[in-house]
Amino acid sequence: MRDDFTKTTVGIIASRAGYRCSNPACRRATTKADPVDECNFLNLGIASHIKAASTGGPRYDSIMTPEERKNAQNGIWLCTKCAREIDASPEAYPVETLLTWKRQAEEVTARDAASTPDGIAEAVNTIEKTINLIHEFIDVWSQNDPVFKPDFSNFGGRIKICVNG
Ligand SMILES: [Zn+2]
Numbered sequence: 828m829r830d831d832f833t834k835t836t837v838g839i840i841a842s843r844a845g846y847r848c849s850n851p852a853c854r855r856a857t858t859k860a861d862p863v864d865e866c867n868f869l870n871l872g873i874a875s876h877i878k879a880a881s882t883g884g885p886r887y888d889s890i891m892t893p894e895e896r897k898n899a900q901n902g903i904w905l906c907t908k909c910a911r912e913i914d915a916s917p918e919a920y921p922v923e924t925l926l927t928w929k930r931q932a933e934e935v936t937a938r939d940a941a942s943t944p945d946g947i948a949e950a951v952n953t954i955e956k957t958i959n960l961i962h963e964f965i966d967v968w969s970q971n972d973p974v975f976k977p978d979f980s981n982f983g984g985r986i987k988i989c990v991n992g
Pocket of ligand 1: 849854855910
């Protein structure tokens, strides 16, 4: 007897993860337009059981009740590839790891839901202004202190562009 998620619960688990795979190393989108049917979409995601739906399954917990087993709290949204992998190697992906993935995926989804393209552009603008202020400060300092010789060779390419620009 499997304690499967209801369709409603599957929708809740997927929505909480923003319909992206919860594996932080993956995070691929799990829905896309059906290439041949304009009225349909393809689902490439699965609501996986964190603790198995039936005896002998990966990460099975005999103490859980069937209600707990099919609750959204026991589900993690994954792409089909990652879902296969966590169940094929449960020792490599213990409950604690999956709970961490789930929490992080939900945090990222909440952050994405709070951001607009304008908001992101504003944040980038603020960062650029701050970097320019730091450079001005360094310029003034290096002009007034002959011992201070700033060296930007250790900075990554992105900051280097800002230094020159
Ligand atoms: Zn994945």
